[in-house]
Structure formats: structure tokens, C-alpha cells
Amino acid sequence: MINKILTYGNLKKMFIASLVLIYLADLLIPKHHIVVSWEALPGFYSIYGFLSCVLIVLVSKLLGIWLQKREEYYE
Amino acid sequence: MSELSSLLNSGIHPGIILVLGASLIPLFGGKLKKAVLVLIPAAAFISLMFLPHGAHWGFDFLGYELIFGRVDNLSLCFGYIFTLMATLGMVYSLHLDDDGQHISALLYVGSALGVVFTGDYFTLFICWEIMALASLMLIWYKRDEPSRKAGYRYIMVHAFGGSVLLAGIIMQVAQTGSIAFDAADSGMLSSNLILLGFLVNAAVPPLHAWLSDAYPEGTVTGAVFLSAFTTKTAVYVLIRGYPGWEILIWLGTIMSIYGIIYAILENDMRRILAYSIINQVGFMVAGVGIGTALSLNGSTAHAFGHILYKGLLWMSAGAVLYMTGKRKCTELGGLYKSMPLTLIFCLIGAASISAFPLFSGFTTKSMIISAAANQHLIPVFMLLQLASAGVFLHAGIKFPYFVFFAKDSGIRTTEPPKNMLYAMGGAAFLCILLGVYPQLLYNILPAQIEYNAYTIDHVVQQLELLFYSALAFFVMLPLLKRKNTISLDTDWFYRKLAKGFMWYCEKPLTYYAKKIDDTASRTAYIFLWFTKNPVNAIGVFRDMLYVTVLEMAGSDKAGAFEKRIEQQKALHFSREEQITIGMAVFLLTIILLIYLLIYTIG
Numbered sequence: 001m002i003n004k005i006l007t008y009g010n011l012k013k014m015f016i017a018s019l020v021l022i023y024l025a026d027l028l029i030p031k032h033h034i035v036v037s038w039e040a041l042p043g044f045y046s047i048y049g050f051l052s053c054v055l056i057v058l059v060s061k062l063l064g065i066w067l068q069k070r071e072e073y074y075e
Numbered sequence: 076m077s078e079l080s081s082l083l084n085s086g087i088h089p090g091i092i093l094v095l096g097a098s099l100i101p102l103f104g105g106k107l108k109k110a111v112l113v114l115i116p117a118a119a120f121i122s123l124m125f126l127p128h129g130a131h132w133g134f135d136f137l138g139y140e141l142i143f144g145r146v147d148n149l150s151l152c153f154g155y156i157f158t159l160m161a162t163l164g165m166v167y168s169l170h171l172d173d174d175g176q177h178i179s180a181l182l183y184v185g186s187a188l189g190v191v192f193t194g195d196y197f198t199l200f201i202c203w204e205i206m207a208l209a210s211l212m213l214i215w216y217k218r219d220e221p222s223r224k225a226g227y228r229y230i231m232v233h234a235f236g237g238s239v240l241l242a243g244i245i246m247q248v249a250q251t252g253s254i255a256f257d258a259a260d261s262g263m264l265s266s267n268l269i270l271l272g273f274l275v276n277a278a279v280p281p282l283h284a285w286l287s288d289a290y291p292e293g294t295v296t297g298a299v300f301l302s303a304f305t306t307k308t309a310v311y312v313l314i315r316g317y318p319g320w321e322i323l324i325w326l327g328t329i330m331s332i333y334g335i336i337y338a339i340l341e342n343d344m345r346r347i348l349a350y351s352i353i354n355q356v357g358f359m360v361a362g363v364g365i366g367t368a369l370s371l372n373g374s375t376a377h378a379f380g381h382i383l384y385k386g387l388l389w390m391s392a393g394a395v396l397y398m399t400g401k402r403k404c405t406e407l408g409g410l411y412k413s414m415p416l417t418l419i420f421c422l423i424g425a426a427s428i429s430a431f432p433l434f435s436g437f438t439t440k441s442m443i444i445s446a447a448a449n450q451h452l453i454p455v456f457m458l459l460q461l462a463s464a465g466v467f468l469h470a471g472i473k474f475p476y477f478v479f480f481a482k483d484s485g486i487r488t489t490e491p492p493k494n495m496l497y498a499m500g501g502a503a504f505l506c507i508l509l510g511v512y513p514q515l516l517y518n519i520l521p522a523q524i525e526y527n528a529y530t531i532d533h534v535v536q537q538l539e540l541l542f543y544s545a546l547a548f549f550v551m552l553p554l555l556k557r558k559n560t561i562s563l564d565t566d567w568f569y570r571k572l573a574k575g576f577m578w579y580c581e582k583p584l585t586y587y588a589k590k591i592d593d594t595a596s597r598t599a600y601i602f603l604w605f606t607k608n609p610v611n612a613i614g615v616f617r618d619m620l621y622v623t624v625l626e627m628a629g630s631d632k633a634g635a636f637e638k639r640i641e642q643q644k645a646l647h648f649s650r651e652e653q654i655t656i657g658m659a660v661f662l663l664t665i666i667l668l669i670y671l672l673i674y675t676i677g
Contacts, residue, residue, distance in 0.1 A: 015542075015545070022538050022542050025538075029531050030532070033530065043539065045537075045539035046539040046542075049464045049541065049544045050544070053464050053465065053543075053544045055461075056332075056339060056465045056468060060339040063340070064560075064562070067562045067563045067564075068340060069560060070560060071559055074571070
């Protein structure tokens, strides 16, 4: 039963649905705790979260060119 | 006798319970031993509930006042979580029949409690060093070559940190005459040295590589203890001694991002978690640097929550390692079928560290970020948010994904021993409890201030941050596929550069050292030879001069002198009127007497 609900395709659909719902929620809720003006932009934290992770992965990939060595490096 | 009863009236030091308890372990066996192992840290936890606030157990030591028990909200909060984690850790290691590991673990936690409750630098330093040695044993008990080597590097770094700390303490005592451990004076060099010693244990880059180098080499159960105590003791002493030091804001922020970048590059699941500790402690250090009541509460609460969920993550990684013998993402995968319970506990830990609403990270970390916002530290605020997104990326998704899902590695195994599951279950329960009912923790924080993490906009923003980080993870999955690599970190300097230095010492440096040594001993020999018989020596030098002059003049008389030189050299040591040692001493005594006379009269 549970295996039929939790298929790869269903999980993907549920994930995409939650992305949309969360984005919509951001547009609807009142924002009381604004620290920086750009926090008020619609869906700011969605974009910030996504871009942060892209940046982190790209920077680490770039550094990996110099930092990643084969496992026997220290032996 | 009255002294003893007054000591006991103020309760029992929880560290003493653990240390004395540790010494009793070899006396028990079988089921009784298992009960004792869990009861010791549990008793320490209970003893804390009866500790009255104030300074207890003061002793006079060489004119300085030692205080073993400074009990206030801050030390109690760390005391509670340390003993709680020790209890869970002991449950997790019950299957283990290795007294040495159990004793080291209890000694380690006991000395950490010693640091937390002490009010003076002397006790702090002693406990600090015991902590380093006891934790070293939790690495060495793995009993293999990599752990032996990593252990040596680990203890060398901590020996350095300890020396710097001691130097700072000695300077402090010399300047102020007090060994009291309180908020540091920013104008003094000693404060900076002590801070440096603390930062080594807090694993602040570039002094952090001992952690990511050695913790992954610890034993399955030892690593669970290691992940909790050394860095969090450092966070405690920073809160106590260095609140509001601006440099800590920046060091903490850098740390939180540094840890993520390396965790993304890593292939070894325990190394991912090790870098994740650096990332999380970064939030706490930044909180100490901000220094407001809210941020210090935040650092304390985050340390509390972190010990539980990071312990839980290390437990689940340990369970996988224990059952499969593998640690690399490239060798693992698809374990969700064989180890579903471990997966669920792991996911609870992952949700907690990622600060999902209803889990512990959400109710603790957000205090630090809110404090940064309240102080209008905009760059810090934004960078900590970025780091929060990154936490989900590496510890929240990457770790469970590559271990339990991704490709099917073909490994078929079972759940770990029951005691491991109970320990994970306990930690998972507490992670959710702190997420759902954070007031429980807020009530015991140092400052009593109102804080509510569950405002509607905060919850939505956090969900946005997390879900869109997850989206980024799946979009960039091809870039995140792991290969069999390791990543260079600052330990390179003492692992590779030190090898070059050793070559320099052994080859060129030794060659020239020998040259200098030879010249020196030759010179010394000539002086010795001269003083043995100065009159004859002068004769020899004079004749050598004659020979040189005559040869230059082209005279044939030089040969005669050369012959005389040979004769004189042969006679050099055999002259009968040589001064005996007794005679020399007598002459020296007379000279000294004359000198004394001149000195006293003059």
C-alpha cells in the first residue's frame, strides 16, 4: 500500500506541489519582521535559498579543482 | 568532618560521579555492568537537579582559590545536556565489550563537566588536558593504522592549543594575581592567548583540521561522544569569557560557510558530519560574538539542540559503519530497505540540523539569526541564512540521500543492535520534543527573555529556504555525484609541509650542523693542546713561523727546524713539570681568594 503511494513519480509530484504551495504562501502572509527591504520581495527566501545553494555548490566545485586529491595522497 | 558535610550539603559534582563511576566499571560484569554503565551518567544528570546556584567546593591551593562548582543557569544548561548526551551515548555503546572505551568516554565527559563548572583557570586547564587525552583514547581504541596516525596529529594540535592556553593563564596570573575565570579583559595579551587556546578546541579555521582529520577515525561509539563535548565545551568557555568580542562574529560566520563547502566536497559520510560540526559551531561562535542576551541564549540553546541532533546523526552513521563496515558515499547507497528504522532516525536528525519547523534546530538556531538582525548586522544576517540553506544541502539531504538512497550499492544488511536503536530513538524523541515544546529549553537558558520561533512569516520563510535548497540539490545532482577523492585542508601544512621540513632537517641542515660541529671541536682541541703546555706550544708556533719565512726566502735551513718541531710535538704531553689537577685547583683557589679580597676591600 505505502509502496504504491511513495513511488518516485508521486514523490516528485508532491515535491513540486509543495514548492508551489510554499511560494504562494509567501505571497499571502503578512511580513512583520522585515530587517532588510529586499526581504519584502515576493518569494525572496525561495530565490535566496535556491541561489545560495547553487553558489555554494559552484564555489565548492571550483575549489575542488585544487583541493580534491586521490585517496592515497598522504600515503 | 564538618567540612565534609558542608561539602556534601551543596550536592555532588556531576564530573566526580562520572570519574569515580568510571573507575568502578571493571568490577562489574554481565547485565549488572550494562545497568551500571547507564546509571552512572544518569545519576550525574539527576545530581544536577539538586545543585543549588552559587559557588561551591572552594579550596585554597598555594594561596589561590580553586572553585570546582560555579553553578548558574549557563553552567547548569551545559551540564544538563552533557550528562543527557553521556547517558544516550552509553546506551548506544552497551553492545560493546571494551572497558577501556567506556572508561575513556566517562572520563572525557567528566572532565568536560569539570571545565563547565569550574570558576578558576587552574582547574579549567587541568580538566582541559584530561579531556584531550581521554578523547584521544576514543580515537586510538579503533586500533588501526589510520586512527593511530590521526590520533597523533590530534594530540599534537591539542598539545599546541593547551600550551597557548597555559601561557595565557600564566601571564594572566602574573599580571592580575587572580586565577578567577570570568569575562576577559580585551586590552591584555593574556586574554588573546587564552582565546587562541579556546579557538583551537572550537575548531575555528585555520585551527580546525584536527576535527575533520581525527573524528572520522574514531571508534563507532567513541565518535558519538567526540562530536558532542570538545567543541561545545569550547563554546561554553567562549560564552563565559568572551561574550561580545566582535572578531568572533566574523570567525563564526566564516566557519559556518567553510564547513559547508568542505562537506559538499567530501565522499566519506563521517567526514561530511565532521565538517558539519564546524559549520554548526560557527553559528554558536557568531552568537557569542554578537553578545546580546538573545544571541548568548541562542548559542547556549543551539549547543543544547546541536549535541542531540549531531549525536543522533553520528549514531546513524555509526550504525551504518558498524553493520556494513563502509563509510564512503561511493560504496554506500540503497540502505533504506535494510535499515528503515536507522533511516527514520537519521531523517529526524537531518530535519533537526536543517532547522525544519517542529524540529530542534528551528527553535534554537533562529535565536542567533534573529539576534544578528536585531543588531542590524546585515551581512552576518544574510550569510547565516545562506549557511542555513547550505546546512540542508549537505547534512539534510546529501548525507541521507547518498547513504540510504541514490544507487543500490547491493549491500544487504539488518538493523543495528537494539541498544543502538534505543539510543537513536531517545535522541530523536528529544529532537522533536525541543522542536514542538521549546519552552522546556527556553526556561533553563541563561537569560529569561521571551522568544517565539513560531511566527507565521518565520515558518514560511524557513520552509521556502529549505524547499528551494532541496530543489537546488536535485537540479545540481550531477555536480554532486561523488568520486573517490579526499580534500586538502589546513592539515596539509603539518602533513605535507612538515615532511618537507623534516627532509630539510635531515639532509642540508644536518650536513652544515656537522661542519660547524667539526670546526668547533677542532678549535677546542687546539686550545686544549695549547694550554696543556703553553711554553712548548709557543716554541712550536715560533718554529713553524721560522719554517714559513725560510721557505719563502728559499733557504735550505728550513729542514732543521721542521725536525725540531717534530721533536717538540712528541714531547708536548710528556713534560714532567706538568701541573697536576690538585695543583691547578690549589692555584685557582688562591686566585679566587685574591679576587675575593680585592672585591671586599674595593
